[in-house]
Amino acid sequence: MILEAKEIRKSFTEGKESFDVLRGIDFGVERGEIVSLEGPSGSGKTTFLSILGCILTPTKGDVLIDGEVANAKKLNDIRKRSLGFVFQQFNLFPSLTALENIEYALNVKGIRGREARLEAERVIEAVGLGDRQAFLPRDLSGGQKQRVAIARALAGKAPILLADEPTANLDSVVGTQVLELFRALAKKENRALVIVTHDPKVRAVADRVVKIQDGRLS
Amino acid sequence: MVDLATKSLLHDKLRFLITVSGVAFAVTLVFVQVGLFLGLMDNASLTIEHLNADLWITSHDTKNIDFAHTFPETHVKRVRAIPGVASADNLIVWFMNISLPTGSVEGTEVYALEDFTKWNFPWNVTGGNLEDLRRGNYMFLDSSAEHRYGGPFAIGDYREVIGRRLKIIGRSTEAKSFTTTPLTFMNFTLAQSLVPSELRGNTTYILVKLEPGANVEQVKAEIRRRLPYNDVYTGKEWAARSRNYWVESTGLGLNMYLTVFLGCLVGIVVVAQTLYTSTMEHIKEFGTVKAIGGGNADIYSILAKQATIAAVLGFGLGALMAYAMRPLIYKIDLKLVIPTPLFAYVFAGSVVLCLAASMISFRKVASIDPALVFRN
Incomplete structure (x- = not known):
């Protein structure tokens, strides 16, 4: 398995009270597999995604990337090397063009110069925005922004892609197009894809649907 | 390498202008105040230096x-x-x-x-x-x-x-x-x-x-x-004594130091405030940098570069304004003396103070949780 979570527990403390958000989750995903992680609001799915993405550390349990435990001291490196993110709000840099948004992410991952430029051009072509690469985010539609975000996640060949509600800010038709594109590219490049969603359309592109409720998988 | 720092700084042109203007104002203030002071000091001992006597004998x-x-x-x-x-x-x-x-x-x-x-x-x-x-x-x-x-x-x-x-x-x-x-x-x-x-x-x-x-x-x-019942000085000693009299008796020195201090303070406050406001508005972008694997060093390099750009441009503009004021000041029988070392000191001071101002923003960004990228 490329991504594995073992007995993940997460508690948050607010004042004197402690809340258990995740109550012991075991989870795994293979290369090339697409998993839809569904659950109602407050079920803990975004917290779980943050832990899978090595952004949050679990209170108990381990995340394993390609069989290796994600050490809390190396989370930055793991994110650079192995993970690509797609956010609900796109989170593109407004001052950078579509191509530069992708290239900058590659720069952060340590890929620079011509290599970064070629890889950014490859992925922006792959999401069908070759003719929009010099556009600033403000000049792109919601669907186009999300495609740039997908290209940014794909860039650098991270084996694991994590998406948080990627269709939440898109209309139904565009949302479907984005999901199909996302699925096609993940399959073609043999990437594992975990999508946190409320959107039933995601089920259509997922290989497996996992439900989370009250901090447990059901 | 994509230059996020510069592009982000130039993206909001009005704020960028305010930041650079703040630095330029402070730099002009320092140049004019110190330049006037040096000009007055120059006048205070001008005749002593041109008479070029080895020794001066004065009444006690x-x-x-x-x-x-x-x-x-x-x-x-x-x-x-x-x-x-x-x-x-x-x-x-x-x-x-x-x-x-x-x-x-x-x-x-x-x-x-x-x-x-x-x-x-x-x-x-x-x-x-x-x-x-x-x-x-x-x-x-x-x-x-x-x-x-x-x-x-x-x-x-x-x-x-x-x-x-x-x-x-x-x-x-x-x-x-x-x-x-x-x-x-x-x-x-x-x-x-x-x-x-x-x-x-x-x-x-x-x-x-x-x-x-x-x-x-x-x-x-x-x-x-x-x-x-007389005093005797070398030319240099007498020139220094004449200059020091004006510095000490008129409060000119204190006035200059105070204005330079206030100029620096204004510069720091303007740069710190605009950088901090900009940082808070772009906090999610910094969160994104962290989420995609960037560390605090990546973020500080962005803030430091922005502060340095503001310092360099503000210094250039401020120095230009000070130079433009020289003929006007000369018309009222005053001199603006700006020696080369002063340029170097003010330039270094501008960069150091702008970097110090950016530390406030950095402290904020260093503590942000990259998980905020998942929040709406």
Whole structure:
């Protein structure tokens, strides 16, 4: 398995009270597999995604990337090397063009110069925005922004892609197009894809649907 | 490498303009304040430096060249007899009244020597012959008088100095004092005759030239021994004493330091505030940098670069504005002296202070949780 979570527990403390958000989750995903992680609001799915993405550390349990435990001291490196993110709000840099948004992410991952430029051009072509690469985010539609975000996640060949509600800010038709594109590219490049969603359309592109409720998988 | 720092900074042009303007304002303030201070200090010792005497003998505890006190002119003979002294001459520096064609009376600061050519003083003569000053009731007037006295004058014009009609037979430029009172040059005995009650038989300074290889300290000690009620200084010591008097007695130094401090404070506050506001507005972008694997070093390099760009551009603009103000300041008989080391110090100060201002933003960004990228 490329991504594995073992007995993940997460508690948050607010004042004197402690809340258990995740109550012991075991989870795994293979290369090339697409998993839809569904659950109602407050079920803990975004917290779980943050832990899978090595952004949050679990209170108990381990995340394993390609069989290796994600050490809390190396989370930055793991994110650079192995993970690509797609956010609900796109989170593109407004001052950078579509191509530069992708290239900058590659720069952060340590890929620079011509290599970064070629890889950014490859992925922006792959999401069908070759003719929009010099556009600033403000000049792109919601669907186009999300495609740039997908290209940014794909860039650098991270084996694991994590998406948080990627269709939440898109209309139904565009949302479907984005999901199909996302699925096609993940399959073609043999990437594992975990999508946190409320959107039933995601089920259509997922290989497996996992439900989370009250901090447990059901 | 994609330059997120620069592109992000330039993306919001108004804020960028405010940041650069803040730095430029502070830099201009520092240049103008320090430049004016140095210009005034330059004037305070300008005549001392141009007279280029090795030693100055003054009455006891004279504070600066402009506020001279008298002592017997015959002291100069005792000085000339000291081994190591090549020559010594009396100099009178004295404030007198001058009547103008308009009927008004103004002050003038008279420099009186027996032989002006020997001392090459005034150093920048633009008309007339200094040799002629000893031949009658004649005077040279510095060009700065035109502005101060509210009208032009010409060689051949007459002016009354303490009731005596003197002919202007020459003019100089650049001869100034700290007080901005125009300088007049006349023969030593003529000056004595204008103020007989105080100057007859008296001088205010003795200028000394030493023989090559003479031991300065030994000559000074001998002068002190022979003139126990006078003080003796080297040219540099006397120039420094004259400058320090104005710095300490007028609060000029404190005023300059205070304004420089306030200028720096304004610069820091403007840069810190605009960078901080910008950082808070872009906090999710910084969260994204962290989420995609960037560390605090990546983020600080962005903030540091933005602060440095603001510092460099603000410095350039501020220096340009200060330079543009020089002719205006010169028109009001003041000088803006901006030496090269000052450029280097202000540039370094601008960069360091802007980087320090960016630390406030960095502290905020360093503590952000990258998980905020998942929040709406």
